[in-house]
Amino acid sequence: MFTALLRKLKQQSRESVADKRPKLLNALKELGDFYLELHWDFQSWVPLLSRILPSDACKIYKQGINIRLDTTLIDFTDMKCQRGDLSFIFNGDAIPSESFVVLDNEQKVYQRIHHEESEMETEEEVDILMSSDVYSATLSTKSITFSRAQTGWLFREDKTERVGNFLADFYSVNGLVLESRKRREHLTEEDILRNKAIMESLSKGGNLIEQNYEPVRRQSLTAPSPNTISWEEYINAENGKAPHLGRELVCKESKKNFKATVAMSQDFPLGTESLLNVLEVIAPFKHFNKLREFVQMKLPPGFPVKLDIPVFPTITATVTFQEFRYDEFEQSIFTIPNEYKEDPSRFPDL
Template sequence: MPMTMAQEEGEKYPIHRCIFQGSVKTLSSLIKTHDIAEKDKQGNTPLHLAVMLGRKECVQLLLAHGAPVKVKNLAGWSPLAEAISYGDRQTISSLVRKLKQQTREQMEERRPNLVAALHQMGDFYMELKWDFQSWVPLVSRVLPSDICKIHKSGASIRMDTTLVDFNDMRWERGDISFIFNGDQKPGHSLIVLDNKAKLFQRVRHKETELEIEDEVDILMSSDIMAAQMSTKGITFSRAQTGWIFREDKREMVGTFHADFYQINGMVLESRKRREHLSEEDLQKNKAIMESLTKGSSQGFKNGEPPLRRASLNPPPESNITWDEYAVAPPGQCPLLGRNLVYKESSKSFKATVAMSPDFPLTVDMLLNVLEVITPFKHLSKLRQFVLMKLPPGFPVKIDIPILPTVTAKITFQEFAFRNDIDPELFQVPSDYFEDPMRDYDVYMIMMMALHNISCL
């Protein structure tokens, strides 16, 4: 007898099927011989299904065997996003820990190549000017500008900035230096200096249990966000100048000749889910996020443990069978968890990029530098842009969207290879004091958490 479509899918994806059926024993056997990262035709990995169906033992077994957490299904959501929707605190905590572990492992895998690439690159000084703009007039008046000063020597990079953080319309100014010493051990390679307060902090690679639980509270109290720049339809065309006699636009950017291009089809897509939040949550969430962005971790008060967010009541048990799931067309996945409360938006941007054949740095070199300093959100956006297939040359002037209402004009206004970079720039000044309680760890945790969800 010929097999039905559902039987064929079951043969193709036996781990997915056994998770659907809730068979931990079968999973324990199959996990030894099958790819636990494989996606089915809905783009779901076994971990996606285990989370959405509330199969907690399957989740723990998959995580113990290294199932990837940073992976999206066809709908664009990660297992962590689905876990937040389901609302089981233990599952969310387990996924956050595993995500951080896998991220650290991936970074450490890349680290030797990154350090080698930095050593091979000449030492230099570079300035990036950031001008933030908005099509909303009142917003545009309050947006800041900043000049990032970057020194590079050997495998060390220092970035000085006055823009510490931004979130929606809140802009935090300061005098901050971010130092990466690639030849140091991982736990000692990242340092943040507060030059006004003359304090420093080592950015830890491993979070404490308290910080993990603080982060879980943030995730359970917040919208599930996914924002990305759609690059599928992007094309580049030469920008034109002149009223009557049109010609390709060429100008000097600093000391560099540059050809200007129009960027066509740039779209910022953002999606938001909040089926796990009550009306009371939405009110509390604002206060929690404001508290954390100011650096006040919930912590322990008067020796009492903080009040943690409890797991939600699970959604109704899914009555979808494996056969029904297996025959659903790609992109039309049956609902396996809560009813979605979902909003999406997209905004098109008109932008230009100036490409210079004269700039001494290559795009690959720039990517290596940006990989070190991407904990800063606006620099992460720049790296995402530069990863696109650009016209020939180096992008000395770029327009990129940062938020739905805010764009940034970035200008590489100064660059020089130098052999006289002062090594003391990459050391903590002797009159600075270490302050492990500063808010940068909370900032890094929150930004990387939100970044991870938006990238997943």
């Protein structure tokens, strides 16, 4: 059942991308050709963790309906950083199944993003899901307000500074809440102890390889105890308070308030909506999703050239748009080099 659900989820994801494609291509055509440099700097209030968090400079090239993003940060999951030399390329002229690729410029291989997973890849993903916490985190924007950041000791005034080449007004972001939920009723005691050991190692700069972590084929979960709820009791229950069926939930919810700032520049040549259209293309890159969520909020006037946003419960990212220029590029930078070989399993999470 888990395997069938996972396959359906991936199918729906591919269909969603296909549905958005015409709108995306039209939006890209309306944009001018440009070069954009985006800097990430990850920080944490956990002392040991701060030492291993990366910084990164992402270079984005846009020409016609083609986009290329160069980065050195392969992934950042469960406090583990992977470094490399990657290029994400979206070719709007190619057929949908071949339009989005990621290049590993060190190993000279490439992988198509929306490829069909093999039976083994799907089984391995199910194994990992069945032995890990079910975790979700969302940025709550319901109560967010913006107020001008102040500077000065005796004589306070609104903070305005240059960010890269752009003059920007700084704002404090108030009421930003990260809501997280974690469930683990499907885990054995062995799973919980092993996952705890992995997280402790990662927080000290270790990695999964040092833990000798090998996913083991999982058996179906043991059936929960039979329930004694009758159909009449269930169907006649008060709205929203139906009796619980199946396993007893083991759920932990938490909320954390974050202090954040954003610098808005009205000199920046690109509009916020235009940026969102570009981010639609590179959304599979995980930490860009958090940036997109933040940008979609009701921001003050201008373009967010610098912002601090939480990406994990203990980690905040500072994002800076330091350079932007309209430009033209060689078409070759949007194509796969001839000497690169295809490796469908190079990036299993994509």
